Every structure is written in structure tokens, then in C-alpha cells.
Amino acid sequence: MELGRGIALKTVVLVGPPNSGKTTLFNRLTGLRQKVANFPGVTVEQHTGLAPLPDGRAARIIDLPGIYSLSPRSEDEQVAYNVLTGAQEGTPKPEAVLLVLDSTNLARHLMLAAPILALGLPTLIILNMADDLRNRGGKLDLAALSAQLGAPVALINARGGEGLEQVFDFLAGAMDKPQFRELPILNDVPKCRQWAGGVGSKAAYLPPAPPKWTRRLDSVFLHPVAGPLIFILVVYQVFRAIFVVAAPLTDGVKYLFDLTGNWVATALPDTLLRSLLIKGVWQGVGSVVVFLPQVLMLFLFIGILEDSGYLARAALIADRTMAKVGLQGKSFIPLLSAYGCAVPAILATRTIENKRDRYATILIAPFMTCSARLPVYTLVIAAFIPARPLLGSFLDAQVMALIGLYVLGFLAAVVTARILKSSVLKSVRTPFLLEMPSYRWPTLQSLGLRLLDRATVFLRRAGTVILLVTVVLWVMEHLPYSNGRPPEIAGSLAGTIGRTIEPVIKPLGFNWKIGIGLLTSLAARETIVSTLGEIYGMDSESNKLELQNALRHDLTPGGAFALLVFFAFAMQCISTIAVVRRETGGWKWPALQFAYMGVLAYVGAFVTAHLIH
């Protein structure tokens, strides 16, 4: 996203409190010319974009996370302070600041103006939500405010695009430093608030009437009876979207991959390269891309809930239940989405500001029965549990088994959360606070950009790692050559490894063939199904019944249940490991998570294999 060498880009930082519409402005200024990265060394996201200026140049805009002050109490505030003072590695020192405040909440938001102006950088004070201010009867004297603060002031409506030319003019213009004015002692919060109130009243600020619609909607959404019901309905819709609505899209993606895979297969001669491309690249990439519809659907819902303001109300209603496990209301949506796929669920934990609560949520998310476990569960259950009704003709044994596995995963998550939050991730006693923003209509632009952003991150990160692993596994399955021919799976490198680990997995009722399956499923759980098919010499898709028969020969019922329990607990997803590494900023947590879940899986499978002969 370079503009071309030699053209000096002005670096401008966008800063403001949460819910001030800062991101909407950022999107308006930069549009598609934006990218996301992590600030090095921290897990705070950095959105950077290029804003085109009237004279053909561009300004580099860095969007900082929403902050209430510059006192470095949280990671967000520390990063913001570092970026503003040029102390953040990898980020150039900013030449100007765009401070975005909510014009309907001016008196309090002005508190942030004090530390920002004290930095001495050219600053434009942007008062956002001009439409709300107007509609609700608020007023202020812009010139007086500008004189008070010693810096230019612009009243805009970022959502509707009103007043943006003032921002572009500032960016293209001379950008003078703020004129010296009396500022309060920054660390003294009450004095700071007094100063802000004083500035407001000297600027003849008339606060707008309370938001009528927000109050009305809240009387429904937070109604003692209707509130929880609506919440359950919303949750149900999210669930449904992940499983039902995304299903045809998932099938569509799968179809596309099979189709293009066939083209490649027929276009190339039957060489090793073809096998690598089909088995390695297509299946490897395909197994990740196939999740994309679910990821997008999930983020679309989260985007709507978050941008509209409803998510805060949902977190409020869920809080009591989550608190019993040691988490908080904001963990609810990520944990729910983990039932589809843990990868986007872990990305969704960004809404949780408390780092320890966030990490706890990330660490238990893979216990939720994700959709990748279903093919494995289906195969083993179909092979080992007869479709017999239990308790009269109401409940089916197979369905009960599946539900049982869901419950098992849920219990593991809850217990792990309790353990984590009472020991390693015990929260410092910071008060739990949740701001309820006013309800707003989500804009198509912000939803669209968010989806694009998440899709790119998902595909790039998960895709590169899983592609690498699938190729490595393919290589292991096709070496060593004997007499110029590829080995049978039993004699391949993968097979040798399976045999080597057999003594370790024998107590669980598994043999070396299952062992190879466990190895390949490390990349992605459902891979074991196609691997087993290969091992037993048949296509897993078309010969379902025969594969089930083959399994029954090689596994005892005890071993089968042990396998189910193993899959319920083990961390078998390279994509998840990659995302956890990214979100926690290192290998420590994913390694711990992998080890913990691995031990739990082994012990669980061991106990199961011995309980059921």
C-alpha cells in the first residue's frame, strides 16, 4: 500500500474516546486504502490507511484504539501514548493529531483534549455526530471553543459525510501547533473534568436532550421479561446463521474447490506434482477456505450487533451467568461462535478489554464443539452406536451420544475457565464497567470493510500455516520411495511415525492406523476421516458404510468412545494455534493450551477406554 517512493507522507494520528465515531471517520477518510497489523510487542491492533488530499498527495492516518485518557493504565492507553510521542517502535512520529469527540457528550469528552493538546502537536478537534446534536436540540459556539482551546475545531457528521472537507483542508494545510492555553493538571481527574466543563460553558455549549429512541429501545431490550427473551432469540439467530445459513455457502465453496481441483487433475499428467497440488494444496487450502462463509456470517452478525449498540445490552444480560464461571458478559458471543469455528471466535474476543478475561475466553474457546469435529463424531457414532431409540421412541441413541459430546466440551470449558480465573488469570480487582452507547444504524461501509478485514486476516494467517502443514504431511505420506514408486501408506514416513507412537496410544485402544489419523488431524480435525479412508484403501466419501465396517474391525467400542473423547478435548487445529499465537502475542499461551488440552485428551481417552470394555 505504498504511494510511491520519494513522496513524503504526512503521518497523522486519529485518537478519541470509544463510541465517538472515530472508526467511521477513519473509514471515510481512507476507504479501501487501509490495512490492519499488530503493534510490535503488544496485542493491540493498528489500523493504518491513506487519505487522499486535494493536491494529489496523501496523508498516512493511524487509527488508535478508543481511549478515555492518556494515563498509561491499560495496554491501549500505553500504546496510544507511545505512538503520540513517537516512542512506539515501527511507527513514525506523528506530525498532527485528529481528536474525535462526541459532540453530544462534549463536556466530558473534552477531558481528553487536555492531555492531547499538552503534547504540542498540531491538532484538529473534531466534534462528531453533528446530526444528533442538531436533532436533539444541542448547540455550541465553535469559534469560542476554538479560542478556548487554541486549536481549530470542526463540527462534522462522519456517518453522513457532512463536514469532512474541513478535515481534508486541515490535513492539506499548514497545520499550526496549538496556541498555548492554560491546561489543568492532567492527573487530577476531578480538576480535569472541571476544566472541561468550564471550556464547554464558555463556548456556550447547550447539551442535547437525552436520546429518546435509545431510551425507548432499552425499555424493550432491557425489559425484565422481554429482554432475556429477545437475547435468546438473537443468540439463536447467530447459532442458526453459523450452522444453517452458512451451510449452502459452505457447500458452494466446497463445490468450487472440487470443480477447480478436477480441472487441475485432468489438465496435468499423473505426476507427483499433480498429487502434491491436489492432495496437498487444494485439499489443504480448501479445508481452510471452506470455513470462510461461516467466518463472514459470524462477523456480519457481530458487526451488526456491535455497530448498532445492541451488543453492550447483550453483554449486560449475559453477565451474571458468565460471572459464575469467572468470565464476563462480553465473553458470550465469542464462546457462542466457537460452536462454529474457534478461529473467528478467538478473533472476536477483541471486544473484551480486560486482558485476563480475554485470554481466559481464548483459552477455553476450542473446547466448544466446533463444526470440524462433526464429521469425526458422525463417522464413529454411526459405526459404533446403533440407531436405537432410548427412553421410549423419543430420543435416539445416536443423537444422545452427539449431545453428550457437546455437553462434554461445554463442561470442559466451564471447568477450565474456573481454574484459570482462580489461579493463573486471576483478575486484578479492576471494577467491571460497560458503557451503553446510543443505538445507531450500522452503515454498509463499516460492515463491508470489517468483513473484508476479517476475511483477509483469516485467509492469510490460517491459510499460510495450514497450507504449510498439509504439504509437509503430504510429503511424509509419499516418502520414502522404493523402486521408484511411492510407498503404501503403511510404509511411508507417516506410517512409520504412526507405528512409533503406537505403544503410547495403545492404552487408549488405538492402533497405528488411528495413530496416523491422529497425526494428520493435528492440522485439522476432519482430516482424520479422509486419512482413515486412505489407510483402509477406500474413498471416505463414497464408501461410508465400508469405512465404518473397517473401523469396527480395528477398534473396540471402548477404543471408539475413547477416540470421541480424545477429539472432544484435544487441540487439533493448526489454524487455531496460529490465531492464538497472534492474539496473545507469542508462543507461550498456545503451547500451554496445546499441552493442557493434549493431557486432558489423553487422560480422558484412557479413562474412557478402560471404563467401557
Added chain:
Amino acid sequence: MLQLSGNKVPLDAVVTCLVETGRVEFSLVDLRKGEAAVLDHIDLPFDEARRLMELGFLPGSRITAGLSAPGGDPRVFQVDGSEIALRRETAKLLKVKLLKPPRVP
């Protein structure tokens, strides 16, 4: 000071007097929906109270109790132009002066 000589002093007068002299400590948890109070102080060290103060919970500010999750915990409070939800455990620490005498059961 109160005169308790012989005459029966009405209960709500006693309570009103206590409230006005600030002798009885009330906190945000004592507010029902729609009731308002003025923040007196926060029972937390400065560092931990900082985020609350930045959001508008400053001594002297008027706080109105709003809607809540089922069961009353957490509850939304209107303060300084925003709506902030607090858990009961936090609301207990925000000591207030009530703006009308509490209901006498």
C-alpha cells in the same frame, strides 16, 4: 442533635436527619430504577477508581439508576451524559447522598 425526650419522633424524620447529616452510608445499590443520588466518594484507591472517574463518576455528580439485567445485577446508571453499567460489587463502593429520603418500609 435529636431530642428524644418523651415525645415520639416520627421515623422518617429520623432517617431524613441522618441522611442530611451524612451519617448513614448509602451506595448506588440502594437506588431503585429512576431514583437519583449525588456521589459522595468512591471506596477504592485512586488507581482503581480512575476509570470510574474518567467515565463521569466524580464526587458531586448526579447519578440516576436505570434499567438492569434480570435480577438487578449489573445495572445501568446515567451519569454525566452517558449510560454506564456497573456490577453490584462495584456499585456498592460508590457512596452517595440520596436526593430524597429512602422509602420507609
